[in-house]
Amino acid sequence: MLVNKKKGILQEFYLVEIAKGLLITIKNMFFARKVTIQYPEERRDYSDRFRGVHYIKATNGVENCTACMLCPTVCPAECIHIEAGERPDKEKYPVKFEIDLLRCCFCGMCEEACPKDAIKLSTIYEMSTTHREVFDKSFLLEQRGGK
Amino acid sequence: METFDWIAIGAKSAFLVVVLLQVVPIMVWIERRGSALMQNRLGPNRVGPLGILQSLADVVKFFWKEDPIPGHVVPFYYVLAPIVSVVPAFMTFAVIPFASSINIDGHILNFQVAELNVGLLYVFSVASLGVYGVIMGGWASNNKYAMMGSLRSSSQMISYELSMGLSVIGIIMTFSSVKLGDIARQQGEVLTHFGPILVSEALQIPKWGIFTQPIGFLIFLVATFAETNRLPFDLPEGESELVAGYHLEYGAMKFALFMMAEYLNMLTASGLIATLFFGGWQLLPGMGLALHGVQNFFQMSDILGEWLRILFEMMSFSIKVGFFMWFYVWVRWTLPRFRYDQLMDLGWKVMLPLSLANILVTGVFIYYGWI
Numbered sequence: 001m002l003v004n005k006k007k008g009i010l011q012e013f014y015l016v017e018i019a020k021g022l023l024i025t026i027k028n029m030f031f032a033r034k035v036t037i038q039y040p041e042e043r044r045d046y047s048d049r050f051r052g053v054h055y056i057k058a059t060n061g062v063e064n065c066t067a068c069m070l071c072p073t074v075c076p077a078e079c080i081h082i083e084a085g086e087r088p089d090k091e092k093y094p095v096k097f098e099i100d101l102l103r104c105c106f107c108g109m110c111e112e113a114c115p116k117d118a119i120k121l122s123t124i125y126e127m128s129t130t131h132r133e134v135f136d137k138s139f140l141l142e143q144r145g146g147k
Numbered sequence: 148m149e150t151f152d153w154i155a156i157g158a159k160s161a162f163l164v165v166v167l168l169q170v171v172p173i174m175v176w177i178e179r180r181g182s183a184l185m186q187n188r189l190g191p192n193r194v195g196p197l198g199i200l201q202s203l204a205d206v207v208k209f210f211w212k213e214d215p216i217p218g219h220v221v222p223f224y225y226v227l228a229p230i231v232s233v234v235p236a237f238m239t240f241a242v243i244p245f246a247s248s249i250n251i252d253g254h255i256l257n258f259q260v261a262e263l264n265v266g267l268l269y270v271f272s273v274a275s276l277g278v279y280g281v282i283m284g285g286w287a288s289n290n291k292y293a294m295m296g297s298l299r300s301s302s303q304m305i306s307y308e309l310s311m312g313l314s315v316i317g318i319i320m321t322f323s324s325v326k327l328g329d330i331a332r333q334q335g336e337v338l339t340h341f342g343p344i345l346v347s348e349a350l351q352i353p354k355w356g357i358f359t360q361p362i363g364f365l366i367f368l369v370a371t372f373a374e375t376n377r378l379p380f381d382l383p384e385g386e387s388e389l390v391a392g393y394h395l396e397y398g399a400m401k402f403a404l405f406m407m408a409e410y411l412n413m414l415t416a417s418g419l420i421a422t423l424f425f426g427g428w429q430l431l432p433g434m435g436l437a438l439h440g441v442q443n444f445f446q447m448s449d450i451l452g453e454w455l456r457i458l459f460e461m462m463s464f465s466i467k468v469g470f471f472m473w474f475y476v477w478v479r480w481t482l483p484r485f486r487y488d489q490l491m492d493l494g495w496k497v498m499l500p501l502s503l504a505n506i507l508v509t510g511v512f513i514y515y516g517w518i
Binding site: 015018021022023024025026028029030032034035036038 | 186447
């Protein structure tokens with residue numbers, strides 16, 4: 001959109017306008033609130049619905065998962081790998097439960113699909129590592145968060 | 148040359164080189180913190196108190212980086228370019244006086260590394276050598292963006308060096324000398340005429356270049372921005388258009404040398420502005436009183452008092468230079484980059500006629516004895 005602004009003689013001269021601009025920058029420098037979040041000490045607040053690192057919910061120290069295979073089926077990134085086994089009381093349970101973090105896109109569809117409320121995404125977002133991460137069952141069984 | 152002179156020149160050169168090398172990292176830090184604060188950020192504040200050691204960490208990083216020469220460049224000129232741009236940057240400061248003179252056992256010691264009789268001309272000739280580094284770097288990189296950057300740089304230098312040189316002619320006419328020492332010394336006199344208006348002696352306004360040559364000062368200031376490739380004239384390295392411009396293909400210490408040259412050029416330009424238009428080492432208002440106060444309070448001997456005067460003059464000079472170094476950063480975050488045709492318009496259609504008119508007006512003023 002073309003806007004024809006009327007310019008006075010001072011605006012045409014430009015130097016006065018530059019001086020005004022300089023005042024604005026110096027005002028911002030000394031008086032404006034700084035928006036930086038100093039990360040390790042300060043943190044951004046995320047919603048409780050934030051989807052971060054996975055975990056498997058456990059009741060009385062036993063995982064809720066029954067290895068029904070709904071989550072690997074629904075997973076669009078195909079990052080969940082489960083091997084099912086049988087407990088002495090004939091109940092199905094996952095012998096292996098691995099999540100390949102490099103493939104995971106944190107869509108949260110596994111969480112939605114799970115009928116047993118077992119797989120969850122916590123609010124933890126610090127996941128940087130020095131090696132290629134595959135979450136195994138013991139790691140996933142750590143309870144991170146109250147979802 | 149006597150032994151005294153040799154020692155004096157050696158000591159002065161060593162002092163200046165050390166100071167120049169210290170100014171660069173501090174200036175980088177000031178620029179990064181200053182620009183961050185102006186953008187409502189905090190900037191680097193982790194390494195050392197207030198982050199002042201950040202530049203040191205950066206230098207260590209630069210030293211340990213791999214320093215490859217890309218396959219598509221012309222190796223000889225590619226390696227030569229950063230050296231060519233950094234050496235003149237160091238050389239220019241040699242003629243700028245950073246304090247007046249002192250009498251040591253009958254020897255007069257001038258605080259100026261080289262007292263050349265061509266003074267100002269030397270600055271211009273050496274400073275324009277720096278652009279060869281930029282052109283060489285851009286051309287040898289064999290990259291279209293780098294090439295564009297160096298082309299822009301050379302055309303910008305040509306258009307602005309003209310008005311820069313012409314704007315200083317007014318100062319040379321007023322003080323009838325090209326020696327920077329003489330110019331600085333004469334600016335200590337009291338201003339009697341402000342154009343046709345008589346100024347009363349009681350005001351004690353010093354005869355600084357800014358009062359005798361205000362138009363010349365404006366032109367010179369704008370031209371130095373263009374000469375040092377700083378915003379709003381940083382077209383040779385316009386990030387949004389040319390990635391990084393002429394130093395696109397450079398890494399590690401070679402890149403650091405280009406950066407160093409840029410900051411040293413800024414320093415020289417600020418030093419020139421201070422010397423030509425703000426009285427150089429002349430004491431700032433109030434500092435003279437403070438000097439006498441300190442001298443009397445401690446009952447200083449003559450030679451000690453003289454050294455204190457030199458110290459005060461250096462301080463005064465540093466404050467002036469520091470302000471203009473800060474001004475570069477300040478303007479950088481205030482004004483957007485010029486478009487290329489606007490840059491050329493400003494250079495050729497505004498600055499050049501204005502500087503020519505300035506010379507004419509100065510001539511008339513001098514003829515009538517108004518300056």
